Amino acid sequence: MPELPEVETIRRQLSQSIIGYRIADIWFDNPKALQPNAKAFVKGVRGAVITKIERRAKILQFFLQNNATFIVHLKLTGRLLIRKPSDPKVLYAHVILRLDKDKDKKELRFSDSRKFGYLRFLQLDELKKMLLGFGPEPLSDLTLTKFEAILKKNKKTIKEVLMDQTKISGIGNIYANDALWLAKIDPRTSSQTILPVKVVILFKAVEEVLKEGLKTGGASDQWYLNAYGQKGEYQKYFKVYGKNGKPCSRCGTIIKRIVIGSRGTFYCPKCQGG
DNA sequence: AGTGCGACCTGATCGC
DNA sequence: TGCGATCAGGTCGCAC
Numbered sequence: 001m002p003e004l005p006e007v008e009t010i011r012r013q014l015s016q017s018i019i020g021y022r023i024a025d026i027w028f029d030n031p032k033a034l035q036p037n038a039k040a041f042v043k044g045v046r047g048a049v050i051t052k053i054e055r056r057a058k059i060l061q062f063f064l065q066n067n068a069t070f071i072v073h074l075k076l077t078g079r080l081l082i083r084k085p086s087d088p089k090v091l092y093a094h095v096i097l098r099l100d101k102d103k104d105k106k107e108l109r110f111s112d113s114r115k116f117g118y119l120r121f122l123q124l125d126e127l128k129k130m131l132l133g134f135g136p137e138p139l140s141d142l143t144l145t146k147f148e149a150i151l152k153k154n155k156k157t158i159k160e161v162l163m164d165q166t167k168i169s170g171i172g173n174i175y176a177n178d179a180l181w182l183a184k185i186d187p188r189t190s191s192q193t194i195l196p197v198k199v200v201i202l203f204k205a206v207e208e209v210l211k212e213g214l215k216t217g218g219a220s221d222q223w224y225l226n227a228y229g230q231k232g233e234y235q236k237y238f239k240v241y242g243k244n245g246k247p248c249s250r251c252g253t254i255i256k257r258i259v260i261g262s263r264g265t266f267y268c269p270k271c272q273g274g
Numbered sequence: 275a276g277t278g279c280g281a282c283c284t285g286a287t288c289g290c
Numbered sequence: 291t292g293c294g295a296t297c298a299g300g301t302c303g304c305a306c
Binding site for chain 3: 002003006058073074075076077114116117163165172173174175218219220221222223224241263264
């Protein structure tokens, strides 16, 4: 999916375009996309005005009046597209929120080819409880001290730890691969064995790739489009992600693909070679 | 408790 | 061109 930079890009755009809009009606053709169930979702959000949109990990939180919220998880292929009612249909749209503010009408269309994503209505206290399960945000609350402590107490591979949302939020497969390449660390290395000097380098590398992702509007490797339907540019700057069989831009060695935790993993056997 | 792997789905691409 | 295998920005839940 959309990882932190992609979800944050969407959040910023939605905040610019749909705050203060009322959810006048909801259309859907895939009830599973609406949680806890379609009826409760519709009942919970219909008629409410969107007051604020935040992000935690890879989750978008839409705040409504009356202490209610709904969250959206895009998983791998979810998109949230802002359109006018008269705009042509978008592919794989399974939910449409029809919005209005005075005479102005907009639609927020949720498109999702693989149908893994969802919109979930929940109360504010339920949301708060749910968010307790996530690790720190790498671009705000994660400090080097916390990062060191997280790495030290986990013996799984560093790549799995980086991607574990209960330990650190928002990093997925693309940015984990690229950060490890930047830091010249073998993705199979046990988290707790990484030397302190390398931990510092990795901490900075994580920050660097996420900021680069944000700056370039996210990675549109396959499906990702922002709220305006545009692609991001980060895929032009991939360091190792998806570069199986191609030369490493640093040393020319052929990039290898392996599997870690059942996820495709790319690395340079020379610069990241144990 | 910790880990590992199938399930959830559909589409794109690769290899024969 | 056709067809099967493999792969895909992510979690979940259920067996060990």
